[in-house]
Amino acid sequence: MTELIRDYEGGLGSRLHKVDDIRYVAYAHWPDRVTWESSGDKLPAESDDYRQLMRGSCEKIETMESMYMIDDLLV
Numbered sequence: 001m002t003e004l005i006r007d008y009e010g011g012l013g014s015r016l017h018k019v020d021d022i023r024y025v026a027y028a029h030w031p032d033r034v035t036w037e038s039s040g041d042k043l044p045a046e047s048d049d050y051r052q053l054m055r056g057s058c059e060k061i062e063t064m065e066s067m068y069m070i071d072d073l074l075v
Contacts, residue, residue: 001050002028009039
C-alpha cells in the first residue's frame with residue numbers, strides 16, 4: 001500500500017514499528033496537509049485487495065495524532 005500511495009497519492013512513505021509481540025505502530029509521511037487530506041481516490045483497483053488484507057490483519061486502524069513538521073533532520 002505504501003508504494004501505491006506514494007505513486008498515486010503523493011505520500012512520501014511510511015514506517016512500521018514493533019511495540020511487542022502483538023502490537024505494531026505505523027505512521028505515514030506526507031509532503032503537506034493538503035496532499036494528505038485530499039488522498040484516497042486516486043489509487044488503482046489493485047489497491048482494494050491490499051487494503052482489505054491490511055485491515056484484516058489489524059484490530060483497529062486509527063489516526064492517533066495529526067502533526068505539523070517543524071524541522072526534518074532525518075537522513
